[in-house]
Amino acid sequence: MNTVITLANRPEGRPKTSDFNFETEKKPSPQEGEVLLETKYVSVDPYMRGRMSDAESYVAPFELGKPIEGGIVAKVVESKKENLTEGDYVSGRLDWKEYQVSDGEGLMKVDPEAAPLSAYLGILGMTGLTAYMGLLEIGKPKEGETLVVSGAAGAVGSVVGQIGKIKGCRVVGIAGSDEKVELLKSKFGFDGGINYKTTEDMGAVIAEACPNGVDIYFDNVAGEISDGVHQHINQFGRIVNCGAIAHYNATSMPMGPRVEPMLIKKSALMQGFIVGNYEEKFPEAVKQLAQWLGEGKLEHSETIVEGFDNIPQAFLDLFDGKNKGKMVVQV
Template identity: 60%
Template sequence: MLKMNKQIILKSRPEGKPSLKNFEIQEIDNAQNGEIILETKFISVDPYLRGRMRDEKSYIEPFEVGKPLESMVVSEVTDSSNEDFKKGDHVIGMLDWKKQQSHSGKDLRKIDPSIAPLSAYLGVLGLTGLTAYLALDKIGKLEKGETLLVSGAAGAVGSVVGQIGKIKGCHVVGIAGSDEKIDHIQGKFGFDAGINYKTTQNMKKAISEACPDGVDVYFDNVGGEILDAALQNINKAARIINCGAISIYNETEVPTGPRSEGILIKKSALMQGFLVRDHIEDYQKAISDLAGWLKSGELKYDETVVEGFDQTPQAFIDIFDGKNLGKMVVKA
C-alpha cells in the first residue's frame, strides 16, 4: 500500500498552448474499496489530450475542470477480489492520472512484461503502434514500390509508420524538426530520405526532390502548411491519412489555408481521417504482427521516459516543443 496517494486534475482550460497553471497536483486518500487496486507504473502523454481540454463536442468526452485527467496507463494489481485479475498482474487501460486507484476491471487488458518492457505497451505495442499499423492497413493500403511520405517521422507513430513502409517494400521519406532527428530516422529506422521542415524554405520543392516518383501515401501527423505542400506532390489515386494535426492544436481560432478540393479531384485521391478506437476488433492481429517484427528486429522503437508522477504535466507540455524522441511516457 502506498503511503501517499496523488492525483492530477485539470485546474483550468488552456487558451493556446497549455502551461503548468492549467494543472494541479493534489494529495488524496489511498484507494481502499473496489474489486481491484491499481498502482500506476507508466503514464502515456499524447498530443490528442489537448483536444479533450476544450469544452467542445468531439469523438471523446472533454475533460472536466476540477476532475482528474486520464490517458492510457500501465499499472500493477496490488490487491484484487476479481477472479480475472490477481495480485502482481500488469494491466493497461484508460485510467485516471492517480498514483493509486480502484477499478472494476472493465476494459482492462493484461500485458506480458516478458515480451517487451512495460512502457512499450504505451508505444510500439500500444495505441501509437496500433495507430500506425491500422491506419496504413485500413487507409494506406501500401503496395511494394510505392512512395510513403510521413510527417512527425521521429515521433512515436511516425517512426513505426516508416518502418512498416520499409517492411512492405516502399520508398519511405520522413519529415521531422531537426537534422539530428533526420539522421536518426535514416540511421536507426531505415528511412530512405528525410526533410528538416524547420530549415526548409520551400517544402513543396523539398518533397518533390525527396519523392521523385511522387507521393502515393501521405501519413499526416501535423496538418497545416506541411499538409498543403504534400498535397501538391501526390500521385493519381494517392491516399492521405489524417491522423494528427499537432501544428494547429493550440490555435485559438480556426486557421485558413489553401483549398485542397481541386487537387483531390484531379488526382482521384482519398483523404480520410483516422481514429484507432474505431478498430478495436483488429487490435489483437495488429499487436501480434508488431510483436513479431519487434522480436525479429525488423521493428525498433524510441521512447522518452520522464521520471516522477509529478512531472506528468510538464512532460505533456514538452511534446508541443518537440522535446520527445519517440513515445513520451512518465515513469510514476
C-alpha cells in the same frame, strides 16, 4: 495519501503548467470485485490537448476539477477480483493518480517478460495500433510506392515508416531537427528525411526528395508542412489524416490552400480516422506487431521522463518536439 492530477483550467491556445492541479486524497481500498492499482508508466499524447477544450469531438472532454485520464500501465498491488492477482501488470485508460481502484473493465493484462512495460503504451499499444491501422487500412501501401510521413520521429510516425518499409515502400520522413532526421535513417530505416525547421519551401524540397511523387501521405501535423506535400500527390494517392498538431493550440482555424481541386485532379483519397474505428482488428494487429518486433523488423524509440510530478511538463514538451518516439513518464 494519494496524489491526483486534475484539470484546473481550459487553456486558451497553448496549455500551461497552471492548467493542471495536484491534489491529495485518501489512498483507496478495493471492494469485492475490484483491484488496487499502482501507476507505473503514464502515456502523454498530443490528442489530449483536444480533450482539454469543451468542444464536441470523438471523445468526451476532460471535466474541470476532475482527474485527467490516459493510457497507463499499472501494477496490481491488492486484488479482490478472480482473474487478477497481486503482482500482475495491466494497461488501460486510467486516471492520472498514483493509486486507484478498478473493477477491471477495459484493462488488459500485459507480460513484462515479453516486452518492456512501457512498450505497451507505445509500439504494442495505441501508438503501434494507430500506425498499423491508419497505414494499412487507409494508406493501403504497395511495393515500390513512395510514402511520406510527417511527425516522422514521433511515436506514431516512426512506426508508420517502418511498416511502410516492411511493405516495400520508399519512405521519406519529415521531422524537426537534423538529429531526428538522422535517427529516421539510421535507426528506423527511412530512405530519406527532411528537417522542416530549416526548410523554407516544403513543396520544392518534397519534389527533390520524392522524384516520383507521393503515393501515400501519413499526416500527423497538418498546416503548412502538409500543404507542401499535397502539391506532389500522385494519381490515386492516399492521404491519411491521423493528427493535426499544428492546429491544436490555435485559437482560430487558420486558412490554407483548398485541397478539393487537388483531390479531384488526382482522384486522391483523404481520410481521417481514430484508432477506435478498428477495435475489432486490434488482436490481429497486436499479434502482427509483436511478431515483427520479435523478428527485429521493428525498432521503437522512447523518451522516458521520471516522476509522477513531471507528467504535465512531459505533456507540454510534446508541443516543443522534445520527444524522440513515444513520450512516457515512469512513476
